[in-house]
Amino acid sequence: MTGTLLRPAATAAASIPPERRPRKTSPRIGSHAFLMLLLIGFLAPVAWAIVSSFKQPNDIIRDPLGFDVTTFTLDNFTAMFQDVPIAHGFLNTAIVLVVKGGITLFFAPLAAFAFAKYDFVGKNLIFGTVLVTLMLPTIVLIIPLLLEMKTLGWVNTYQALILPGAIDAFAIFWMRQVISAVPDELLDAARVDGCSEFGIFWRVIVPVIRPGLAGLAVLTIMNIYNDFVWPVIVASSEQMATLQVVLSTLAQNITGNRIGADYATVTGELLAASSIALIPLLVLFIVLQRHFINGILAGSVKG
Template sequence: MTALRRGGGYLLLAAAVVAFLYPIWWMVVSAFKPGASILNDPLGAGPFTLDNFRAMLEQVPIGQALGNTAVVVAAKSALTMVFCPLAGYGFAKYHFRFKEALFGVVLLTLMLPTLALVIPLLLEMKQLGWVNTYQALILPGAVDAFSVFYMRQVISQVPDELLDAAAIDGASVLRTFWSVVVPVIRPGLAALAVLTFFNVYNDLVWPIVAVNDESRQTVSVLLANLATNVTGAQTASGFDLWGQLMAACTIATVPTVIVFLLVQRHFIKGLLAGSGK
């Protein structure tokens, strides 16, 4: 009975893997097919060609979009990785007036839908003169409630005795955080870094609102615009656009796959870091 149950579990996992990986496989295969074959024979392998990539690199500013995304991801992730652990450290290990009430307010912001914040943020960016700038893409949401909450849960598991020993040795608050807390919560930081990378890399709603200048658009905005152009296309040029879209999506997927493969062990370990004491 145990073996049968284990076999059923493996079958379910295999089915889940196929369900998740098949769209990626189809995207990559379609990127190397002629545009007409993508619509006429979507499930077939089709003839192999690199024309989609050549045309896409010539007509679609994918390199510029990747560069913009790299700037936004690097800057926003840096801000998140600096300030969110510090905020979590304060909430987890220090006692101050109205701490619980303030933390409750932070958690309440998790309940606010993203769309409810778009208009106020856009008006704020307009008043600051930051529309169509990197500041508008980087600063809003750089310190978010989920990251603060997650870091608080991870840091709360650090033994208080370590902090007391650092205080006895005369270490300052920041020195204690950097020399004692950070080495202990390194897996949690790795998980936060991966989550932040994917959230910023895949963000679409805010970049498409805050930036309408092509020179500042990110990869997600570029792909959304390209997908809008090819929807319902039934001409020869439209078929070619489908091929370019698949090629652009394939290139845009490569950085996410590389990042996950490099840090998957730390990511999984870090997700479990805040699961219990």
């Protein structure tokens, strides 16, 4: 009887012409519009800096928002490479990035594996202490670390740029969350097959947590690449300056190497250097975008 009563209503609804049916407003239109506005707001300064780096220095000051294709020039880039040791800054940053990033991506998951899959005395206390270090501001640790580097004789060396903060507390916490989601049955099966504990980590854990490891790699590279406070303090010499330190002293280097360099010249070369410094991170994020998003989702698993 219920089906008999409902059938006429369904038939009546189906008989309404499509143009007279009420249209459902999708909430995605508003959210997409809002996201587009955010995208424009974030990308507009970057796009302006890149476009302006190809303009004549005087045109940057005279007409900041305009761009004439006929005035396209590479003079800012050519002069910047002559006045600023940006290539040496790139080299120092690359060395620190490879070594420090490698230490982080190897030892942080290894420590997280111990916290996630083993029970030992003081486990919660040690892990709690690791989490407490996340609450300490970086400025609080600078003076003790600098005194330690001075005692060891590591000031203005790669050791001082690489070792402090190489095994990050956040990296251990994130990888613990990822590894906690790995089923214990996989580990038990590997032990039955005679695999060692390190073999379990390398052959079982690492392949499974690859998305989370890729996300951690992107964040680690970005943090090391953009780090400024610690390198400018512990590596003050021009020979050990990283890219961010070179960019911070760019205006001084330009005015010191070129007599009569005006504000427009400094601005043009600064925009050129900033555009070049942006390229590695931009390429990295475009290439690893899918892995980064998957890693973020993997790191959100509750352990």
